[in-house]
Amino acid sequence: MTPCVQVGDFAPLTLSMGPGKRACLWVRGCPMRCTGCVTQEFIEPSFAWQETVNELFARICAAKEQYDIEGVSFSGGEPFAQAELLADLARRARAVGLSTLAWSGFSRKHLEGNRAPRGASELLAALDVLIDGPFVQKKAEGNPLRGSSNQRVHFLTERYNASHIADTQHVTVTRKPQGGTLVQGVVQYDLLHAVLAGFGVT
Numbered sequence: 403m404t405p406c407v408q409v410g411d412f413a414p415l416t417l418s419m420g421p422g423k424r425a426c427l428w429v430r431g432c433p434m435r436c437t438g439c440v441t442q443e444f445i446e447p448s449f450a451w452q453e454t455v456n457e458l459f460a461r462i463c464a465a466k467e468q469y470d471i472e473g474v475s476f477s478g479g480e481p482f483a484q485a486e487l488l489a490d491l492a493r494r495a496r497a498v499g500l501s502t503l504a505w506s507g508f509s510r511k512h513l514e515g516n517r518a519p520r521g522a523s524e525l526l527a528a529l530d531v532l533i534d535g536p537f538v539q540k541k542a543e544g545n546p547l548r549g550s551s552n553q554r555v556h557f558l559t560e561r562y563n564a565s566h567i568a569d570t571q572h573v574t575v576t577r578k579p580q581g582g583t584l585v586q587g588v589v590q591y592d593l594l595h596a597v598l599a600g601f602g603v604t
C-alpha cells in the first residue's frame with residue numbers, strides 16, 4: 403500500500419504562511435502538547451483525510467498553475483512526524499522551482515541529532531526555511547510567522563532572508579464553504595477569536 407500523509411487541511415493559496423503567495427499543507431499529529439496550541443484540531447493523528455505524495459504534489463502543481471505561487475509551506479500538527487513523506491514532497495516542489503518552508507515544535511538541534519524523527523535530515527535538506535521550537539504562550543508576542551518569541555527562523559538556503567519574513571502578512575481569515583472560519587497565519591488564537599467574536603464571526 404502506498405504510504406499516505408495524514409492531512410489536516412490544504413490551502414492552494416495563502417499570503418500568511420511564509421513569503422509571497424504560497425500553498426500550505428497542514429498535517430495531522432503532533433507529539434507535543436503546547437499550552438495554547440494554535441492548531442489544536444490537528445494535534446491528534448487521524449486517517450480521516452489521507453493523501454499520497456503524488457496526490458499532494460498534484461495539488462501543489464495545480465496551485466502553481468492557477469495562482470502562480472512561489473512556494474509551499476508545511477505546518478501542522480508536526481511536519482517532522484511525517485518527515486520522510488514530506489521530504490519527498492518538498493524535493494518535488496523544489497524541482498519545479500518552488501521554495502519550501504516548514505514549522506517544527508522540535509528544535510533544529512534535535513532535528514539534526516541522533517534522536518531526530520525518521521527522515522528529519524532529508525526534510526531539512528529539502529527546506530529553504532525552518533521555524534523551530536514549541537509554542538510558549540507567555541512568549542507570544544505577535545512576531546511574523548513565529549507563534550512565540552522562543553521560536554527561531556533558520557534560513558537553510560540563500561533563497562530568503564529576514565526581510566522576506568518581516569514582509570509576510572500576519573493573518574488571513576476566510577469563511578469555509580461548509581461553515582465556520584479558516585484562519586491562516588501565526589497568531590494568538592484566543593485573542594483573534596475574541597476580536598472575531600466582537601464582529602459576530604465564529
Ligand code: SF4
Pocket residue numbers: 432433434435436438439440441442445478479480506507508535536537
Ligand atoms: S508543536 Fe505546534 S502543533 Fe504541536 S502542540 Fe505545539 S503548537 Fe501545537
